[in-house]
Amino acid sequence: xxxxxxxxxxxxxxxxxxxxxxxxxxxxxxxxxxxxxxxxxxxxxxxxxxxxxxxxxxxxxxxxxxxxxxxxxxxxxxxxxxxxxxxxxxxxxxxxxxxxxxxxxxxxxxxxxxxxxxxxxxxxxxxxxxxxxxxxxxxxxxxxxxxxxxxxxxxxxxxxxxxxxxxxxxxxxxxxxxx
Numbered sequence: 019x020x021x022x023x024x025x026x027x028x029x030x031x032x033x034x035x036x037x038x039x040x041x042x043x044x045x046x047x048x049x050x051x052x053x054x055x056x057x058x059x060x061x062x063x064x065x066x067x068x069x070x071x072x073x074x075x076x077x078x079x080x081x082x083x084x085x086x087x088x089x090x091x092x093x094x095x096x097x098x099x100x101x102x103x104x105x106x107x108x109x110x111x112x113x114x115x116x117x118x119x120x121x122x123x124x125x126x127x128x129x130x131x132x133x134x135x136x137x138x139x140x141x142x143x144x145x146x147x148x149x150x151x152x153x154x155x156x157x158x159x160x161x162x163x164x165x166x167x168x169x170x171x172x173x174x175x176x177x178x179x180x181x182x183x184x185x186x187x188x189x190x191x192x193x194x195x196x197x
Contacts, residue, residue, distance in 0.1 A: 026042070026045060028088075028092065028093050029088075031045065031046065031093070032083070032086065032088065032093060035080075035083045036083055036084060038080075043076075043080055046076075046079070047076055050094065050097060051072060051076070053094075053098075054072060054075060054097060054098065054101045055068060055069070055072050057098060057101050057102060057105070057160075057161055058071050058072055058075070058101050058104075058105045060161050060162065060163070061102065061105035061106060061109065061161070061162070061163035062105050062108060062109060067108070068105075071101075071104055071105055071108060072101075074104060075097075075100055075101050075104050078100055078104065079097055079100060082100075091192065098160065099160075102160055102161070102163070105163060106163045106165075109163060144191060145157075145191070148187050148190055148191070149187075151183055152183055152184075152186065152187035152190065153187075154173070155169060155173075155180060155183050155184050155187060156184070156187050156188075156191075158172070158173075159184055166180050166181050166184065
């Protein structure tokens with residue numbers, strides 16, 4: 019039997035990461051890469067591209083860990099935003115079409131373990147407790163790669179309503195996570 023890395027809580031992990039501890043970074047990668055990969059793949063839809071972006075995203079996380087502010091949310095949420103934004107930026111720079119949410123969900127469900135990982139991170143369960151209109155917007159904006167404007171157009175609702183519902187959903191998610 020190999021040695022098992024002890025489970026770190028978020029504050030311990032952050033302290034080690036800020037000291038540029040390589041073992042902590044390996045721990046971070048081992049525990050979060052599958053979930054982030056699934057989100058990236060939902061946005062870009064190309065496995066090779068998603069793998070390349072995952073590496074780029076972890077380099078960004080490593081280089082920018084000092085910028086993470088725990089008062090603004092959990093580490094996973096911060097990393098998820100980096101993954102999402104990097105993936106969307108990739109699509110925009112390469113002028114690729116942003117995939118609709120139904121197709122993205124189907125694609126990931128067919129070959130990825132993201133749902134088990136998200137379930138392990140309590141994210142899927144918590145998002146499912148939101149109001150249906152909040153769930154849809156969170157899925158579109160954070161996992162589907164839609165901007166607020168694109169979500170508003172797709173759902174045929176005012177941009178202000180989309181922004182308000184997303185803010186409300188994020189506030190509710192913070193309550194679920196005790197932040």
